[in-house]
Amino acid sequence: MLAGPGAVWGLVAAALVSVVAHRAGALTLGGAVAATAVGGIVFGWGGVQAALPLLFFFVTGTALSRWQQGRKVHRLEHNDHKGRRAGQVLANGAVAALAIGGGALWPGPVWWAAFGGAIAAATADTWATEFGVLARRAYLITTGAPAPPGRSGAVSGQGTAAGALGATSVAALVAA
Numbered sequence: 001m002l003a004g005p006g007a008v009w010g011l012v013a014a015a016l017v018s019v020v021a022h023r024a025g026a027l028t029l030g031g032a033v034a035a036t037a038v039g040g041i042v043f044g045w046g047g048v049q050a051a052l053p054l055l056f057f058f059v060t061g062t063a064l065s066r067w068q069q070g071r072k073v074h075r076l077e078h079n080d081h082k083g084r085r086a087g088q089v090l091a092n093g094a095v096a097a098l099a100i101g102g103g104a105l106w107p108g109p110v111w112w113a114a115f116g117g118a119i120a121a122a123t124a125d126t127w128a129t130e131f132g133v134l135a136r137r138a139y140l141i142t143t144g145a146p147a148p149p150g151r152s153g154a155v156s157g158q159g160t161a162a163g164a165l166g167a168t169s170v171a172a173l174v175a176a
Contacts, residue, residue: 010044011036013051017058026062030086038093046100046115053119053173054096060166061092061123064130092122116174120167127166132159 015036022032035058043051096118103111132138135156138149147154 006047007040007044010042010047010051011040013043014039017055021058021062027089028085031089034086034089035093038089038097041097042093042100042115045104050100050115053116053170054093056170056173057092057119057123057126061126061130064127067130068134092126093118096122112174116171119174120170123170124163124167128155128159128163131162132156135159 017039018027018032018035021027021035022029027035039051039054042054096115099111099114099118103115132155133150135149135158138147138151138154138156138159139145140147140151140153141155142153149156149159
């Protein structure tokens, strides 16, 4: 059922989380609006079992972006309030929200797998970036040439391991 008490409560819960995140400086106003839309779909149509992986991604990603922020700020190639803008919220959550919507319209296990994969990919990317930018060495994925950590296309062992751990953590949550 797409409309009903669950959808309304999901939207209210997502709005509450978004307001708190905006007041804490974790989201811009546009990011909070986008997070309310994504979270409203995920919380409202996916229930608590879908809300938990999404919240895990958001809370850990926010915490990691703030962790050692002073060391990371000058290393990131694109340091423009990463993760706080509406576009970033949609890039990380729209596929997950579409998967939950698809599952609400046409029930089937493929939608839950798509949701889990989308959240796992977003978590892996965020964790890899936040740990990888602190690595001593990084290499361009295209050529293998040394590159400064934080450069777009640069990978490190530290970032890769963190990304794998993030994705695995989400997979465990989704499987549970």
